[in-house]
Ligand SMILES: Nc1ncnc2c1ncn2[C@@H]1O[C@H](COP(=O)(O)OP(=O)(O)O)[C@@H](O)[C@H]1O
């Protein structure tokens with residue numbers, strides 16, 4: 154149905170406060186794009202610019218090849234689900250869902266059909282004549298989604314739609330949204346969240362926002378397996394990737410790093426001869442660490458263990474900054490207080506210099 | 515003694531007296547009536563806590579009873595007696611009153627007031643509140659519109675006497691007429707319509723009140739519901755009438771009924787503008803006319819006014835409560 158193209162989009166408040174810059178993004182029809190990033194990085198602002206609620210102060214936004222910078226929100230073919238749901242409190246569920254169609258002067262029959270179809274899809278039929286205040290959080294959320302569906306938009310925009318729900322409902326609704334997307338393969342969706350689990354599970358592509366711009370765009374697994382920067386590496390995945398300082402001692406197809414903490418790391422990231430002596434951060438995800446008797450990347454004393462059943466988390470004594478974390482499969486008892494050596498498959502060892510991955514030079 | 519010293523002493527005695535009352539009464543309750551001692555320890559604390567709220571509302575109930583309930587009941591009985599207050603004449607005052615042309619005019623005018631003033635003041639207040647909401651100089655405009663609230667009704671009437679003055683050098687209406695070569699007229703003597711010129715003074719005063727309350731209510735509407743309506747394609751008028759007004763409807767009712775109650779009490783404006791002449795009498799001013807002469811009719815008028823006010827007031831309180839929830 155629709156593709157979206159953002160070119161050099163920027164947002165400046167009051168002529169001086171720059172919130173976003175150099176946003177270039179090509180969103181294809183049928184994609185579910187997730188914007189993630191820390192709080193305050195401008196996710197909502199970017200979404201609201203696409204919706205037309207916020208003026209685009211630089212660059213262009215195209216929907217279906219037509220520039221829409223100055224097109225009013227209602228004519229952009231978008232629908233938005235707000236974080237607070239923004240249901241009209243004085244209207245019943247039915248009126249909430251039909252409001253846009255009434256404004257658009259659709260026929261009575263047509264309105265009723267659309268509302269009933271959406272209500273059926275979202276299991277809202279028993280609640281059609283209730284006011285929003287008589288609904289639970291999850292039901293309100295579905296009404297908000299229903300209100301978008303009836304308009305049959307080209308692009309759905311979601312701004313942290315699950316953040317007001319409790320943990321169990323959040324998982325359930327996340328799955329519902331995934332199913333909704335599957336039932337509407339042609340609809341484009343843009344979804345904002347600061348929760349990386351939501352991002353990983355829902356997205357066809359994730360856009361990581363940081364530092365007023367886009368840090369990286371890619372499929373969830375691309376971001377997980379080949380992050381282009383320390384920021385993305387630590388943002389995607391939980392617990393966050395460990396970063397350990399070292400110096401390159403051997404270059405080539407396999408790079409060997411002498412760790413400042415004493416061990417040796419091997420990585421399948423290729424390096425050039427002149428990289429020898431380069432100071433790097435070796436990145437290893439907690440789940441990629443394995444115990445070792447010989448070669449090791451990291452050696453430390455286990456401070457705390459958390460046995461979660463299927464995995465055991467090891468928190469090593471921190472000397473400065475965040476503790477190094479290991480996530481071992483299965484149950485490991487009696488490690489607390491022990492010195493443990495950890496290593497990892499060279500294919501899973503990341504190398505960063507100055508915050509950027511050596512893969513992306 | 516200078517008035518300042520007197521004032522200060524009164525304040526000290528008043529506030530001190532209140533503090534002493536609350537302190538002493540609570541002390542008596544806790545130490546003497548329900549002392550938390552021996553076996554009755556917990557039960558006595560609970561009983562004291564049930565009684566305690568009454569200690570706090572008791573003075574208010576007492577004074578309200580003395581100055582409100584007693585006069586109401588007293589007036590009612592008085593309205594059943596003749597002027598000298600010694601002969602019971604049943605509903606004589608009422609039948610006498612309803613049979614009189616002057617009363618019917620006052621009642622009719624009062625109905626006009628009750629319809630026109632609250633409606634106009636609320637409408638204008640809402641309009642100003644909405645229009646000034648996003649203006650840089652909105653707050654200045656609001657202050658100006660609010661200012662008449664600070665003027666007494668008599669003061670305001672005097673100002674408007676000048677505005678309506680017959681002399682084109684003083685009154686603006688006649689100045690405008692004069693400019694177009696028309697003869698001056700006294701708007702306060704135009705039959706029927708003179709009422710509206712007088713009512714407008716109260717509208718002028720009360721618009722500020724409506725504006726302040728409704729402006730706060732408009733600000734309280736969640737911004738996202740308005741954004742959702744924008745995305746749904748509503749134009750500014752639709753947003754105002756279909757999204758904003760329904761959300762502040764309870765506040766509108768409270769403002770409307772509050773002004774209605776006020777209207778039913780106003781007598782000074784009519785008194786200062788026309789003295790009730792030219793068929794501009796309304797019930798309160800009609801009552802004032804009879805207060806010091808003729809028969810015991812004034813209390814009967816007061817009662818009619820009260821009967822009209824009561825349902826409005828009940829509705830007002832119900833709405834205000836609902837809004838608070
Ligand atoms: N009206 C405004 N004026 C100035 N700065 C603003 C305004 N609105 C938002 N911002 C700033 O823009 C940044 C991005 O906000 P937002 O898009 O809400 O972040 P996110 O949704 O990612 O948490 C924040 O730092 C915020 O302070």
Ligand SMILES: [Mg+2]
Pocket residue numbers: 196197198313
């Ligand atoms: Mg946000």
